Amino acid sequence: MRISTKGRYGLRALVDLASHAQEDAVSLVHVAQRQKVSLNYLEQVFATLRKAGIVKSQKGAQGGYMLARRPEEIKVGEILGALEGSFSIVDEVRGKEGQDAIQSAIQELVWDRINRSVNEFLEQSTLAELVEQYKRLQSGEGAMYYI
Amino acid sequence: MKISTKGIYALEVAVDLAIYADNEQRMSIRSVAERRKLSEKYLERIVSMLKKKGIVKSTRGAYGGYCLARDPKEILVLDVLMAAEGDLAPVQCLTKETDCGIDCEGCATRGTWNHIWELIKNAVDSISIAQIKELAEKKQEVSGGVQ
Numbered sequence: 151m152r153i154s155t156k157g158r159y160g161l162r163a164l165v166d167l168a169s170h171a172q173e174d175a176v177s178l179v180h181v182a183q184r185q186k187v188s189l190n191y192l193e194q195v196f197a198t199l200r201k202a203g204i205v206k207s208q209k210g211a212q213g214g215y216m217l218a219r220r221p222e223e224i225k226v227g228e229i230l231g232a233l234e235g236s237f238s239i240v241d242e243v244r245g246k247e248g249q250d251a252i253q254s255a256i257q258e259l260v261w262d263r264i265n266r267s268v269n270e271f272l273e274q275s276t277l278a279e280l281v282e283q284y285k286r287l288q289s290g291e292g293a294m295y296y297i
Numbered sequence: 298m299k300i301s302t303k304g305i306y307a308l309e310v311a312v313d314l315a316i317y318a319d320n321e322q323r324m325s326i327r328s329v330a331e332r333r334k335l336s337e338k339y340l341e342r343i344v345s346m347l348k349k350k351g352i353v354k355s356t357r358g359a360y361g362g363y364c365l366a367r368d369p370k371e372i373l374v375l376d377v378l379m380a381a382e383g384d385l386a387p388v389q390c391l392t393k394e395t396d397c398g399i400d401c402e403g404c405a406t407r408g409t410w411n412h413i414w415e416l417i418k419n420a421v422d423s424i425s426i427a428q429i430k431e432l433a434e435k436k437q438e439v440s441g442g443v444q
Contacts, residue, residue, distance in 0.1 A: 153387045153410065165405035185405075186398030226409060239417070240300050251440065252312045255433035259424050260308065260374055267420040268413055275409070284405040 157234040159187050160195040161280075164229060167205070168221050168281045169288075175207070175214035195233070202232035221281055227272030237272060239264045300382060307343050307381035308374065308429075309333055314353060315369040315430040323355070323362030343381065350380035369427035375418060377426070387413050 166181050178196060182189040196215050199205045206218040217224065230237065240261050249257060313333055318324040326344065330337045344363060347353045354366040365372060379385055386392045388410045390401065401407055 158388055158406070158410075161409070162404070162406045169405075238299075240305055251433040251436035252309055252316070252429070254436055255429045256305075256308055256312065259429050259432060260421055263420045263424075264417050267416045271412065271416055280405060280409060283408055287403050287405075 153230075154234055156195060156198075157230050159185070159191065160199065160233040161226070161229055163187060163192055163195060164199065164204070164277065165280045165284050167215060168217055168277055169284050171216045174212060175216045177214040198232055199229070202228070204229060204232060217277075221278035222276055224277040225273055226275045226277065226280065227269065229277065230272060237265065237268055239268070300378065300385075303343060303346075304378050304382045306333070306335060306339075307347060308377050310340065310343055311347065311352060311365065311369075311372065311377045311426050312429045312433060314363060314365050315372075315426050316434065318362070318364035320364060323360065323364050325362045329363070347377065347380055350376070352377060352380055365426070369430055370425050372426040374421045374424045374426070374429070378421075385414075385417070386410075387417070 163181050163185050166185050167176050170176050170180070178189060178192045181187075182192050196205060196207075200207055200215070200218075203218050204224055205215045207213070207215050227237070238261075310329060310333060313329055314324060317328075317332070326337050326340055329335075329344075330340045333340070335343075344353055344355075348355060348363075348366075351366050352372055353363050355361065355363045375385075384392050389395050390397060390407070391411055391414055
């Protein structure tokens, strides 16, 4: 079970961008350098994020990307949804009607529980929280326990 | 981020053995495969992984076959999933050293992945095979009795 590369690098790069973007757009060149991701790859990732309405681009000499909305309004679930698709711990192998008693018991006690718990968290946590946490790490205040 | 079919079937097989097999009545690969609608070959692979981790045991001979190695109350969902999937962490770098180019201490997203990993574990860490068996048997009664 893995989060894909796109989800991993994408979220990391977006937190980086959000921590450095104030009024101006941020060039992906800088994000790529700081996060050690290839520029080419980042361009693909940000094209996806732009289509999802999470970032917007600015052309020209000072061009680059910036958040399309306030980071408080951008949920982590929305970002991963754009990069990976919605979170579900298992692929639906069969429809719920096709399940026998064992499968339906596992669905209820295991998969549904995991999905509910993770999705609840993803819908609550915001990009702003990740940025704040990241800035704290960067300023050397050390890791704060993440709630 | 998914549990693979291997993990899904491993859990189904463990519950199947909890319902249909015990020390006195071992189950052949063939009968489990028929009930679970899996190929015997694939099932053999899953069962041997579970055997390696001490979740099922087997005996040879005319009355040989498989059953759970421990009381189903003591076998947790997480044990079975780990046995089948190996490492379950949503991103590799939580449990293994990886080279992503940046320092973990300054990683913008490690806290988020770690939190998701904790949520997944917490969601199922108290659920045992016995509980799934109980619910499956209840569901089976409603839909027309045990086979």
